[in-house]
Amino acid sequence: MESVVSIKGLDKTYAGGHQALKNINLDIRPGEIFALLGPNGAGKTTLISSICGIAHPTSGEILVDGQDIQKNFRHTRSMIGLVPQELTTDAFETPWVTVNFSRGLFGKPADHAYVEQVLKDVSLWDKRHNKIMTLSGGMKRRLLIAKALAHQPRILFLDEPTAGVDVELRREMWQLVHKLRKTGVTIILTTHYIEEAEEMADRIGVIANGELILVEEKQALMQKLGKKELVLDIKQPLTELPASLQAFALEIRSQGHQLVYTFDSQADRTGITSLLDALRDQNIVFNDLSTTQSSLEEIFVQLLEEA
Numbered sequence: 001m002e003s004v005v006s007i008k009g010l011d012k013t014y015a016g017g018h019q020a021l022k023n024i025n026l027d028i029r030p031g032e033i034f035a036l037l038g039p040n041g042a043g044k045t046t047l048i049s050s051i052c053g054i055a056h057p058t059s060g061e062i063l064v065d066g067q068d069i070q071k072n073f074r075h076t077r078s079m080i081g082l083v084p085q086e087l088t089t090d091a092f093e094t095p096w097v098t099v100n101f102s103r104g105l106f107g108k109p110a111d112h113a114y115v116e117q118v119l120k121d122v123s124l125w126d127k128r129h130n131k132i133m134t135l136s137g138g139m140k141r142r143l144l145i146a147k148a149l150a151h152q153p154r155i156l157f158l159d160e161p162t163a164g165v166d167v168e169l170r171r172e173m174w175q176l177v178h179k180l181r182k183t184g185v186t187i188i189l190t191t192h193y194i195e196e197a198e199e200m201a202d203r204i205g206v207i208a209n210g211e212l213i214l215v216e217e218k219q220a221l222m223q224k225l226g227k228k229e230l231v232l233d234i235k236q237p238l239t240e241l242p243a244s245l246q247a248f249a250l251e252i253r254s255q256g257h258q259l260v261y262t263f264d265s266q267a268d269r270t271g272i273t274s275l276l277d278a279l280r281d282q283n284i285v286f287n288d289l290s291t292t293q294s295s296l297e298e299i300f301v302q303l304l305e306e307a
């Protein structure tokens with residue numbers, strides 16, 4: 001399967017000497033939702049800007065639809081829709097006018113039927129003749145997407161699509177992105193919300209300090225995250241583990257008041273039943289037990305520490 005975006009050995013050093021991207025290699029598959037996850041300043045915007053031809057890489061190669069973005073800028077740029085974080089202009093315009101205008105900027109002939117469809121897709125058709133300044137925050141964000149789709153791009157970049165929006169609006173955006181994917185658009189989004197990557201993406205790339213430290217199928221990543229902890233609050237504190245419990249690799253916490261067992265929740269056998277039997281045999285009584293899921297958050301923090 002040919003990649004829609006192919007990046008090889010990409011480096012970017014800003015004029016001040018800061019190296020924002022270090023040897024990035026990445027292939028984006030047609031029709032996927034790819035989340036680029038990373039903390040502030042990791043290089044996400046620089047990477048997207050480089051693909052869109054806004055930032056100029058120091059070295060490396062970027063192909064969009066098989067074509068070099070520097071040699072065939074007009075073609076590759078026309079394949080891309082970029083959704084910035086905020087709407088900066090057009091307060092007195094209407095969605096209808098501004099989306100038609102955005103289409104014209106790419107030299108595409110007017111197509112009112114298409115623009116109508118886009119405005120319907122983002123649920124702004126009813127508002128098409130209202131001034132943009134009167135739209136809600138969520139509507140403005142959807143309008144940004146409509147503008148980015150105006151010229152029928154095949155790749156849509158969403159830069160922090162839900163930064164600073166409330167939970168309800170975030171869910172609404174996620175639904176919209178899933179809906180757009182069904183139209184065949186490849187979607188690349190940046191986020192520093194792990195939950196967002198988890199909710200939306202087919203694949204997740206983690207970027208830190210300009211390096212792409214991991215690219216993985218979300219499902220595979222989630223499997224790795226299948227690890228859970230069973231925490232037992234025990235009645236009589238333990239200083240060390242009885243020999244019969246050694247096999248369970250238990251951790252003693254809270255000055256001996258807690259035993260923690262790590263297990264794989266996706267496995268056929270978790271070992272919990274045998275552990276509870278072994279505890280009973282040792283007359284170890286517990287008052288409470290709970291399980292916690294290790295989250296993408298924890299993996300993410302761990303990856304960043306290792307990077």
Ligand SMILES: Nc1ncnc2c1ncn2[C@@H]1O[C@H](COP(=O)(O)OP(=O)(O)OP(=O)(O)O)[C@@H](O)[C@H]1O
Pocket residue numbers: 014015016018019020038039040041042043044045046047192
């Ligand atoms: N025009 C510029 N000139 C110099 N340095 C820059 C410029 N733009 C970005 N940088 C630096 O490059 C690094 C990566 O910035 P970038 O905006 O790509 O990060 P980001 O991952 O998008 O962060 P955020 O999540 O905060 O948007 C940062 O250290 C930033 O300060």
